[in-house]
Amino acid sequence: GAPYFSVNSSGNVAVRPHGSATMDHQEIDLLKVVNKASGGLHLPLPLIIRFPDVLKNRLESIQSAFNSAVESQGYGSNYQGVYPVKCNQDRFVVEDIVKFGSSFRFGLEAGSKSELLLAMSCLCKGSSESLLICNGFKDAEYISIALIARKLSLNTVIVLEQEEELDSVIVISRKLGVLPVVGVRAKLRTKHSGHFGSTSGEKGKFGLTTTQILRVVKKLEKYGMLDCLQLLHFHIGSQIPSTVLLADGVREAAQIYTELVRLGASMKVIDIGGGLGIDYDGSKSTDSDLSVGYTLEEYASAVVQAVKHVCDNKSVKHPVICSESGRAIVSHHSVLVFEAVSSSRYSVPSLSSFDVQQLGETLPEEAHSDYHNLLQSTFVGDREACLAYADRLKQRCVDQFKDGALDIEQLANVDGLCDLVAKTSDPVTTYHINLSVFTSIPDFWGIGQLFPIMPIHRLDQRPNANGVLSDLTCDSDGKINRFIGGESSLPLHEMGGENVMKYYLGMFLGGAYEEALGGVHNLFGAPSVIRVSQSDGPHGFAVTRAVPGPSCSDVLRAVNHEPQVMFQTLKDRIEEYIGDDDEGGVMASGIVESFHNMPYLTVGSSCCLTVANEY
Ligand code: PLP
Numbered sequence: 001g002a003p004y005f006s007v008n009s010s011g012n013v014a015v016r017p018h019g020s021a022t023m024d025h026q027e028i029d030l031l032k033v034v035n036k037a038s039g040g041l042h043l044p045l046p047l048i049i050r051f052p053d054v055l056k057n058r059l060e061s062i063q064s065a066f067n068s069a070v071e072s073q074g075y076g077s078n079y080q081g082v083y084p085v086k087c088n089q090d091r092f093v094v095e096d097i098v099k100f101g102s103s104f105r106f107g108l109e110a111g112s113k114s115e116l117l118l119a120m121s122c123l124c125k126g127s128s129e130s131l132l133i134c135n136g137f138k139d140a141e142y143i144s145i146a147l148i149a150r151k152l153s154l155n156t157v158i159v160l161e162q163e164e165e166l167d168s169v170i171v172i173s174r175k176l177g178v179l180p181v182v183g184v185r186a187k188l189r190t191k192h193s194g195h196f197g198s199t200s201g202e203k204g205k206f207g208l209t210t211t212q213i214l215r216v217v218k219k220l221e222k223y224g225m226l227d228c229l230q231l232l233h234f235h236i237g238s239q240i241p242s243t244v245l246l247a248d249g250v251r252e253a254a255q256i257y258t259e260l261v262r263l264g265a266s267m268k269v270i271d272i273g274g275g276l277g278i279d280y281d282g283s284k285s286t287d288s289d290l291s292v293g294y295t296l297e298e299y300a301s302a303v304v305q306a307v308k309h310v311c312d313n314k315s316v317k318h319p320v321i322c323s324e325s326g327r328a329i330v331s332h333h334s335v336l337v338f339e340a341v342s343s344s345r346y347s348v349p350s351l352s353s354f355d356v357q358q359l360g361e362t363l364p365e366e367a368h369s370d371y372h373n374l375l376q377s378t379f380v381g382d383r384e385a386c387l388a389y390a391d392r393l394k395q396r397c398v399d400q401f402k403d404g405a406l407d408i409e410q411l412a413n414v415d416g417l418c419d420l421v422a423k424t425s426d427p428v429t430t431y432h433i434n435l436s437v438f439t440s441i442p443d444f445w446g447i448g449q450l451f452p453i454m455p456i457h458r459l460d461q462r463p464n465a466n467g468v469l470s471d472l473t474c475d476s477d478g479k480i481n482r483f484i485g486g487e488s489s490l491p492l493h494e495m496g497g498e499n500v501m502k503y504y505l506g507m508f509l510g511g512a513y514e515e516a517l518g519g520v521h522n523l524f525g526a527p528s529v530i531r532v533s534q535s536d537g538p539h540g541f542a543v544t545r546a547v548p549g550p551s552c553s554d555v556l557r558a559v560n561h562e563p564q565v566m567f568q569t570l571k572d573r574i575e576e577y578i579g580d581d582d583e584g585g586v587m588a589s590g591i592v593e594s595f596h597n598m599p600y601l602t603v604g605s606s607c608c609l610t611v612a613n614e615y
Contacts, residue, residue, distance in 0.1 A: 011460030235273025
């Protein structure tokens, strides 16, 4: 997360929203933010902490990288980016991007009708020259809205994702009496090999082939609308690993761009899509989806150089360069903080304390050799052999049990011994976290993506346990057991003890896609959210917005239940079975309160239903 995160002298994660710590811009102590949210503001965890200053810094850094490349290479036009709202559609994130990017005409990209409506209304507050790129599959309604946006003086470009969209654009624009600005999305041959490259290449899901592009040109010409074709778009995939691949794609697209100029289109913009990657694991490696082998400056320079080279060779005027970076703009701006509520620590008893002798005597003949081999390998410390013999012993005893040759106590003794062996050989502690992986880190579950996760405090103390994280859902996939660096556990501190009440962990770099993709498995809703800016106050920060996560009622409503009706049903039942006296009244208000509360665990506080037990 460089340059935004570090560890301060108190051993807490410190945030530098402006990318550096100076007299004007001091670090923010993340633990103080969490204490303020959960203490003063009574916001339940899990918590997403947004830093709008990080968004501002990301936008400015990308713009400045392109500005430098344009200037140093003598490029004859400029860079004008758009933010693809699908990466994080939160109103305040999008509004911040429009506000911070307004001075350099930063625009938005939409991929559906709802995203288009969102982008249109947000851009009304920005610069009228900012681009509004309409991607995605389109029906007549989508195209009509996009054309109305042009009438509203928004700089809208309808990018043809399928050839058939052109017919609707021609018919509807005539009906509405508006001249459309059209782009085509090219299906490039350049393909990136990582997970995110599967949408690219000749067989990719999106875009027009060269044959289709030529048919679009012909049709526009036929209708006297070739002037409307002004933009060429492509997207190789997210997390483009290297500038070599990037330049290859841009070169191919720039050739198509110059060909469109030759065919008479009024080309103005080359839109290189998203794909500007970020470094999740710090490796700067081009071999995995978790990192990229370039800086922002190298990325911008490779793009400008490739476009310039092709255009100069063909004597074509340099186009405006647009990019649709999402991951690179929003990933760093938020931190997900969640609490470990307990850990299944076991004090590992030594094998000698187990009644080994007695157990051996009770086992049937057939299990003796595995049993003795297991003990032998345990005493010599051969972990692999230990686990293998334990497995075999267990399987043999289960078979014996099925045949009726072993009683349930003997089987339980064998299970106990094998568990002990497993724990002694692989002492990993499970930390139970007040979080849903499906809601908050869906890419970990869905595509195995890793994010940096670490305690946000106690970083001046050596962690003394190896932990995996197990979430609240009733689902065996709801656990995090793979971490950055290829590790199968995370160095964590022991929980509890006299000096520690709470143990907070942070997941970093999850500002893109995770909120948008998360679901309501087990009806856990989104986390609470606060927005934090730097200020001159005593702690160096101010909370500019604080919103608790969805309540049980909210998430129930999302799946078509009606909390009011549900409550009435339960209230009637209380009256029938308990009565409408004090006890019934307390039960009913307890249930009302639960409808209002978030579905996550409320750690360390009593609820009004427990009071009811006193009746
Ligand atoms: N533009 C298009 C058309 C996309 O499909 C995507 C995402 O895959 C993006 C932009 C954003 O990509 P990224 O988040 O890698 O910048």
